[in-house]
Amino acid sequence: MPNRTPAVDDYLAELQHWQMEATELRKILLKSPLTEELKWRSPCYTFQNSNVVILGCFKDFCSLSFFKGALLKDPDQVLARPGKNSRAARLIRFTTLQEINDLEPVVQSYILEAIELEKAGRKVDLQQEAVPELPHELQDQFNSNPALKKAFAALTPGRQRAYLIHFSAPKQSQTRVSRIEKLTPQILEGKGLHDCTCGLSRKLPRCDGSHKSLR
Structure with missing residues (x-):
């Protein structure tokens, strides 16, 4: 036990x-x-x-x-x-x-x-499902910010999918835009939605919540 x-x-x-x-x-x-x-x-x-x-x-x-x-x-x-x-x-x-x-x-x-x-080391095949559709709010950001488009394209398929799901989830367009703007710096740094941004995680690059122990 x-x-x-x-x-x-x-x-x-x-x-x-x-x-x-x-x-x-x-x-x-x-x-x-x-x-x-x-x-x-x-x-x-x-x-x-x-x-x-x-x-x-x-x-x-x-x-x-x-x-x-x-x-x-x-x-x-x-x-x-x-x-x-x-x-x-x-x-x-x-x-x-x-x-x-x-x-x-x-x-x-x-x-x-x-x-x-x-x-047994089994893993879920995360490549079986199609990539979610690109929300038009993100496409608008790509059109006005080529660096963001380039950085997003450089992300792994899994990281792209996580962002697309997160950006598409809100029903209101304004909320989707807000999410995109908030996470744009993270994308430009080449980080995924759930990647550690403080460097304290014990399981980099993912965030395992280690930073919360300092609060």
């Missing part, structure tokens, strides 16, 4: 909603061979430094999200996409303690399967 992380104790103590449910999910996770950490302000469970599952609490539900859930067999049909553009992650939503208790054997089996995927 992994050691309990004090930061996760603090996280649970400060929860305004889903505290009992999150605590119960943590008990299940602590029965596994995973290592408990706090990442992105949420309890995250890893195997040999690879992220496996993260516990989340939202307005309408709490959840366990498997980073490579797309590779899980899911015979019980309990996994769902976090969003329509999610490719690798899959989550299980919970709204009652009873649901958690009923699904504990399923959760445990999925955790063990996820660990076996890590041991």
Whole structure:
């Protein structure tokens, strides 16, 4: 059983909603061979430094999200996409303690399967889906800023896709423009949407939330 992380104790103590449910999910996770950490302000469970599952609490539900859930067999049909553009992650939503208790054997089996995927070095094929359509607001920025267009074209396909999904998500054009303008300096630096910009991450170039420990 992994050691309990004090930061996760603090996280649970400060929860305004889903505290009992999150605590119960943590008990299940602590029965596994995973290592408990706090990442992105949420309890995250890893195997040999690879992220496996993260516990989340939202307005309408709490959840366990498997980073490579797309590779899980899911015979019980309990996994769902976090969003329509999610490719690798899959989550299980919970709204009652009873649901958690009923699904504990399923959760445990999925955790063990996820660990076996890590041991085998399995990866989700992120090249299977088409690149999202370029929002016209971004095209307008390209037309007025050739350097931005060049920098965006130099990014890896995965980084381009992440930006396109992020820029296209808002319904309001003004919000899309605001997102593009805010992240333009990051693109010009050749960084992806989730890349570390402070240099404190232990897993560069990605940001693992290490900077938050200084707050």
